[in-house]
Amino acid sequence: MQEGFLTARNEFDGGVGLLDMPPQLCEVGAPGALYEQSSTLENSLERSKERLVRDLVSVLDNVLLEGLSARSLQEFVETRKHVWPKYIHAVRALSDTLSNLISKETRETSIRRAIASLEVDLERQIDRFGEALADQAIFTVWTIGRMRSLADQIVALGLPPEKKRSDTALLSEFSPHAYWSSFHLDLMIAAIKFNRPMPEEFREAVCEGLRAAVNAYVIMKEAFSLRSPRVEEMPDPQFVWDKEDEDLLASSMRDVDANISDDGDNAR
């Protein structure tokens, strides 16, 4: 599976397109395993409801632990194919239940806190994940924050009725990328939570999975542009350009020339 920037939807193993994704953008991008970490949530729930949430978290944990049971890349790819639909069901069940039990404000506060503590946790997990995967995870958590901020703007802007169809198409393209990225981040959170190793053999595959967050973000940006189209403007001739600017630009170009390397496009 080729991932990274703009993975085609049909390349996602498990046929997530068959699932009826929720229409709200703003809940997507919150990794499911984060729900476990919040004391704010626990304080807001009665005991019976708390038990229900714990049961759902436990189902999600088991799915993730199954994903972490692989010991080789091939095994990981096979296991992931198997657990991916189960993950979608588990994370949606948890998300829907919490939406019904807890106010949006409490959920937002809880997720914000959990994301902040996750960033700190990931920085301490270089031994477990290796530097490249830990870096990618930190970037992904940061991207999730950007997506949540962008979702607020999208919701605030509203959508002209004639753009509804384009928006729906973007949403169905967005959801698999957002879930695919969350799945791989949740695997890492589960590895921390249950002190499981992340074998080097499939770290790159997890890294690629995390990169789907960039795809999700750029699709969201398109949804934003539907609501607030950008007008291309020409250069403003009123800007001052003087000798100082000329010298600085020449200095920048000298820097480029000095750094001509052997890895250019025409390097042998």
Added chain:
Amino acid sequence: MLISPTTVITQGSLYWCDPEPKDTVGGEHKGDHIWVVVSLPRYHRGNCVVALPLSRHIEKTRGHLIKVLASEITMEDGNPSIDRVALTDQIRALDKTRFRKKAGYVSSRAVSGILLGVDFLFGNAREPNPSVVKS
């Protein structure tokens, strides 16, 4: 053929940047890179544009060094589109009159992805408010 000072350079355009003549090998340019312009024409002063290199070494992909798939790159100079990585940490002010020729352009989604990497590099944690950007 170099680019005229009057040419309007748009965001997402790809250009080959001309190194000093001493760096050329025959007709080819040894360290030649494709640069993607990330600045908006509205804010271009003089011959200055802001761009970053798109490397063919995709093994460098990592966090804010964003992979750009070939499907998001349109080449107009006969070169094939290949997967590339946007080296966001090599962002530079470039003199557009040193651009050798236009190579093509990247999709608006690719531009958004690259700018996401740049924002991470610069520590911009929140999505910019469009009303502030326009003012």
